[in-house]
Amino acid sequence: MDHGRVPELPEVEALAAFLRENAVGHVLARADLASVQAIKTFDPPLSALGGLEIAGASRHGKFLDLDVSGLHLVVHLARAGWLHWRTGLPTAPPKPGKGPLALRVHLESKDGTPPNGFDLTEQGTRKGLAVYVVRSPSEVPGIARLGPDALEVDRELFAALMAGRSGQLKGALTDQTLIAGIGNAYSDEILHAARLSPFKGADKLKDDELVRLFDAMRATLTDALDRQQGQKAATMKGEKRSGLQVHARTGLPCPVCGDTVREVSFADTSLQYCPTCQTGGKPLADRRMSKLLR
Numbered sequence: 571m572d573h574g575r576v577p578e579l580p581e582v583e584a585l586a587a588f589l590r591e592n593a594v595g596h597v598l599a600r601a602d603l604a605s606v607q608a609i610k611t612f613d614p615p616l617s618a619l620g621g622l623e624i625a626g627a628s629r630h631g632k633f634l635d636l637d638v639s640g641l642h643l644v645v646h647l648a649r650a651g652w653l654h655w656r657t658g659l660p661t662a663p664p665k666p667g668k669g670p671l672a673l674r675v676h677l678e679s680k681d682g683t684p685p686n687g688f689d690l691t692e693q694g695t696r697k698g699l700a701v702y703v704v705r706s707p708s709e710v711p712g713i714a715r716l717g718p719d720a721l722e723v724d725r726e727l728f729a730a731l732m733a734g735r736s737g738q739l740k741g742a743l744t745d746q747t748l749i750a751g752i753g754n755a756y757s758d759e760i761l762h763a764a765r766l767s768p769f770k771g772a773d774k775l776k777d778d779e780l781v782r783l784f785d786a787m788r789a790t791l792t793d794a795l796d797r798q799q800g801q802k803a804a805t806m807k808g809e810k811r812s813g814l815q816v817h818a819r820t821g822l823p824c825p826v827c828g829d830t831v832r833e834v835s836f837a838d839t840s841l842q843y844c845p846t847c848q849t850g851g852k853p854l855a856d857r858r859m860s861k862l863l864r
């Protein structure tokens with residue numbers, strides 16, 4: 571299982587900030603595709619970006635958006651994707667193949683030094699990293715469907731979104747069409763900070779619980795963002811892990827109360843929680859575990 575590695579709002583926001591500092595104002599010389607399945611669009615072609623100046627870098631939910639003089643290079647890093655800043659890139663195009671490299675972006679050198687750029691990589695065999703070249707970010711279906719951003723939603727809107735949503739809190743927080751930017755790791759952290767069960771119904775929250783959840787969402791995401799900002803893109807993943815209280819910490823003591831962090835497993839994912847902090851001390855049913863014990 572790939573615990574805690576999926577880039578979510580704080581990581582993608584930090585990558586955008588990093589690119590604003592290091593890539594904006596530079597001319598994109600060339601983009602080399604190393605993994606054919608990563609590109610999801612064909613018009614305009616990737617080659618259309620060559621020779622254009624990078625005008626901005628931003629984030630939509632968990633999507634990274636590079637504004638290249640009005641064209642947009644949009645990236646979804648998926649499960650195990652990352653962006654690596656490179657100084658002094660080799661000019662020879664990368665060999666397409668089975669390695670982790672999906673796309674290499676070369677910037678034009680400004681003063682005769684070897685050109686910088688970045689690699690988009692993805693580990694593992696289940697490839698999900700997606701690259702789009704579009705005229706407007708809203709042409710990307712995943713962006714068009716996004717709900718309001720988790721850092722922009724206010725308390726009233728948040729309450730209305732939850733009240734209108736049936737089903738469990740864990741699913742509501744990670745549904746990008748409801749609220750954009752939160753994934754498996756930060757939803758575990760938010761629910762722990764709010765002292766709420768991941769299985770509680772989103773539309774069953776009392777007023778004080780809604781306030782706790784909203785405040786926990788803001789605090790968890792802004793704390794993570796503060797930790798990420800200013801770090802080198804290459805080292806951000808490790809930092810994400812060090813700030814976690816329950817996510818990917820099954821069997822370890824809860825930093826708040828000392829109880830043992832527990833896990834519920836699903837087909838291809840899992841959640842972690844603290845029984846004392848979140849579920850009145852009662853362990854949640856884990857279908858996989860009860861199946862094994864039957």
Ligand SMILES: [Zn+2]
Binds near residue numbers: 829844846
């Ligand atoms: Zn606890």
